[in-house]
Amino acid sequence: MCRESLTSPIIALLRPCTFLVFLLLFPSPALSKRDLLVYFPNTAYELNIYKIHGKRPGKTLMLIGGIQGNEPGGFLSADLYADMSLEKGNLIVVPRANFYSIILNQRGPNGDMNRKFSHEDASASMEDKIVNILKKLISESDYLLNLHDGSGFFYPKYINKWRNPQCFGQSIIADAEAFQVPGTDRVINLGEMGRKVLDVVNPHISNDLYKFHLLNTRTADEDSPHREQRMSATYYALTKHHIPAFGVETSKFLPSIDLKVQQHNLVINAFMKLFDIIPESPGLVLDPPVLKYLVISVNGQTPIVIKEKQTLELTHGDLINVTHIEANYERGLSLDILGYGGLNDYRKDFAIFKDTTFIVRKDNHTFAEIPLKVTAKKPKEEGKPDKPLKVDHFVIEAKGHRLLLSEGETLHLVCGDELKIVDVLPSMPASSGVIVNFKGFVGDRKNNTGEDRGYVIDTGSALLERYSLNGKGQSYEIVVSRGDDILGRAVVKLDPPKMQYLILKVNENQHHLLRPGDHVALGRDDKICLEAIQTNLYGPGDVHLSVNGHKLRSGEAKAFKDFFSTSRSPQRARIQKAGLTLGEISFSIKN
Numbered sequence: 001m002c003r004e005s006l007t008s009p010i011i012a013l014l015r016p017c018t019f020l021v022f023l024l025l026f027p028s029p030a031l032s033k034r035d036l037l038v039y040f041p042n043t044a045y046e047l048n049i050y051k052i053h054g055k056r057p058g059k060t061l062m063l064i065g066g067i068q069g070n071e072p073g074g075f076l077s078a079d080l081y082a083d084m085s086l087e088k089g090n091l092i093v094v095p096r097a098n099f100y101s102i103i104l105n106q107r108g109p110n111g112d113m114n115r116k117f118s119h120e121d122a123s124a125s126m127e128d129k130i131v132n133i134l135k136k137l138i139s140e141s142d143y144l145l146n147l148h149d150g151s152g153f154f155y156p157k158y159i160n161k162w163r164n165p166q167c168f169g170q171s172i173i174a175d176a177e178a179f180q181v182p183g184t185d186r187v188i189n190l191g192e193m194g195r196k197v198l199d200v201v202n203p204h205i206s207n208d209l210y211k212f213h214l215l216n217t218r219t220a221d222e223d224s225p226h227r228e229q230r231m232s233a234t235y236y237a238l239t240k241h242h243i244p245a246f247g248v249e250t251s252k253f254l255p256s257i258d259l260k261v262q263q264h265n266l267v268i269n270a271f272m273k274l275f276d277i278i279p280e281s282p283g284l285v286l287d288p289p290v291l292k293y294l295v296i297s298v299n300g301q302t303p304i305v306i307k308e309k310q311t312l313e314l315t316h317g318d319l320i321n322v323t324h325i326e327a328n329y330e331r332g333l334s335l336d337i338l339g340y341g342g343l344n345d346y347r348k349d350f351a352i353f354k355d356t357t358f359i360v361r362k363d364n365h366t367f368a369e370i371p372l373k374v375t376a377k378k379p380k381e382e383g384k385p386d387k388p389l390k391v392d393h394f395v396i397e398a399k400g401h402r403l404l405l406s407e408g409e410t411l412h413l414v415c416g417d418e419l420k421i422v423d424v425l426p427s428m429p430a431s432s433g434v435i436v437n438f439k440g441f442v443g444d445r446k447n448n449t450g451e452d453r454g455y456v457i458d459t460g461s462a463l464l465e466r467y468s469l470n471g472k473g474q475s476y477e478i479v480v481s482r483g484d485d486i487l488g489r490a491v492v493k494l495d496p497p498k499m500q501y502l503i504l505k506v507n508e509n510q511h512h513l514l515r516p517g518d519h520v521a522l523g524r525d526d527k528i529c530l531e532a533i534q535t536n537l538y539g540p541g542d543v544h545l546s547v548n549g550h551k552l553r554s555g556e557a558k559a560f561k562d563f564f565s566t567s568r569s570p571q572r573a574r575i576q577k578a579g580l581t582l583g584e585i586s587f588s589i590k591n
Contacts, residue, residue, distance in 0.1 A: 077147055143244050528559075
C-alpha cells in the first residue's frame with residue numbers, strides 16, 4: 001500500500017520563521033483536504049481510494065463505483081467526485097473497486113464482487129482481499145452509495161418485459177423500507193430518504209421513461225425476490241454497521257454514457273444535500289482520453305519519450321519498462337504489451353524479442369497504440385541450425401482494437417464486423433514470397449495474388465461462402481504460406497448478427513423498448529423516431545429499420561402513415577445492415 005500525506009511530525013521542532021515557511025508549503029493536519037491510498041499498485045487490480053475532508057466537519061459518505069466492470073456509468077461518475085473539494089463533510093471515493101473486471105469490460109470474470117460481502121473470512125482471492133478493504137472503509141463511513149448500471153427500467157407495475165418490477169435500471173435501491181437497529185430504538189428510514197431524493201431528482205428529468213423509482217428489495221424477508229442482495233455491499237453496511245446504504249442504478253438502455261453519468265450525478269448530489277455534505281467545486285468532465293506521451297526506460301538507461309504515432313525501435317532482447325503515462329486523465333490508465341505479461345504491464349520489466357504493440361487504455365477503452373519494432377537480432381551461435389520459418393502470431397484489427405492472435409487460435413466475430421490483417425509475427429513481408437491469405441476474400445479482383453494484408457474485410461458482405469470451412473459461411477481460415485509450405489493458420493468464426501433492442505419514440509412523449517419478435521400498435525397519424533438501436537455488432541454502421549421498402553435510421557423521425565398501407569394486419573419490419581437481417585419486429589395500426 002502507498003499513501004500520499006501532507007502532514008509531518010517534525011513541524012514542532014522547527015524555529016518560528018522556518019515553521020511559517022513549512023506551514024505554507026505543507027499544510028497542517030487540520031487543513032489537509034485529501035488522502036490517496038493505493039493498494040496493489042501497477043497491477044490489473046490496482047485500487048485507488050480517495051478520502052476528501054471538508055473545511056468544516058460533518059458526516060462521511062462513501063461512493064463505490066466499478067464493483068462490476070461492465071457498468072461504466074457508475075465508475076465514470078464516481079471518478080468525478082475524486083477531485084471534488086468540500087465545504088463541509090467528507091467523502092470516501094472508490095471509483096474502480098474491480099479494475100480487473102473494468103479492463104475486461106465484464107461484470108465479474110472471477111465471480112460477482114458484489115456477492116462477496118457475506119464472507120466471514122474472505123482472503124483467498126484478489127477480489128476477496130479488495131472486499132475486505134471495502135468493508136474497512138464502510139466501517140469508517142456514515143452513509144454508502146453503490147453505483148451501478150442495471151437492465152431495463154424498473155417500474156412498480158408490469159408494463160412490458162423491459163419495464164417492470166424485476167428490472168433494475170433507473171432505480172434507487174433500498175434493502176428495506178425501514179430498518180430497526182437491533183437492541184436499540186433507532187430506526188433507519190431508508191424509504192423516506194429515498195423518496196426525498198426522488199423528489200429532488202425527477203423534476204430535472206423530462207423523459208418519463210428515464211425518471212427514477214424507489215425499489216425496496218425487502219432483502220431480509222423470507223419471500224423477498226432479491227435474496228441474493230444479502231451478499232451485497234449495501235446489505236452489509238446496513239446490517240453490520242447500521243448506516244443508510246443505497247444502490248443507484250441507471251439503465252444500460254440509456255442512449256449514451258454521458259447521460260448515465262449525468263443522471264448518477266443528479267442522484268449523488270441529491271443524497272449529498274440530504275446528508276448535509278456540501279461541495280465546494282463539483283464538475284463534469286467527459287473529454288475523450290488523449291495520450292500525450294509515454295516515458296520508457298530501455299536497458300535501465302536514461303528514459304526516452306515516445307509519442308503516439310511514433311515507433312519505438314529496439315534491439316532483440318532489450319529490457320524495457322514503461323515508467324509513466326502522460327494523458328489528460330490520471331486515473332483508470334493501464335498499458336498492455338501485446339504478447340507479454342498480463343492485462344496491465346505498466347511499470348514492469350520485459351525483455352522484447354519480437355515486434356509488438358503498446359496498447360494504452362482508459363478503463364476498457366483503447367485510446368492509443370504505439371508499435372515496437374525489433375530492428376536487429378543477436379548474432380547466431382556457431383553450430384546451431386536456423387529455426388524453420390513459422391508464424392507465431394497474427395496481428396489483427398477488429399472491434400476497435402489491435403489483437404494478437406496466436407497461430408492456430410480462433411477469433412470470434414459477428415458476421416458483419418470488419419477486420420484487417422495487419423501483419424504476422426515474426427514479420428514476413430510479401431517481398432519475401434510469404435502470402436497471408438484470408439480464404440474466401442479477394443482483395444484485388446484485377447490482380448488476385450492471394451495477399452490480403454492491409455485490406456478492410458467486411459465479414460457480412462465481402463466473403464465467398466463456398467470457401468468457408470464448413471461451406472455454410474460460419475468459419476474461415478487465414479493461411480500463411482510460402483510456395484508449397486504452410487507457415488501458419490488461424491480461424492475466424494462468425495456468430496450470427498442480432499438486434500438486441502431498439503428504442504422507438506412516439507409523438508415526442510412515449511417510448512417503446514422493443515426486442516426481436518416484439519409487437520407495437522400505433523395510430524396512423526403518430527410521428528415515430530428511431531431513437532437508438534443496439535446490436536451485437538461492433539459500431540453502429542448503417543443499421544436501419546426497413547419497413548415496406550422504406551428505411552428509418554437512428555435519429556430519424558417520420559410520420560407512421562408514410563410506412564404502412566391501410567391493412568390492419570400486423571406488418572413485419574426488419575432491422576438490417578447492408579444485406580444482413582439482424583432481427584424483426586412487427587407493427588399494426590390501432591383501431
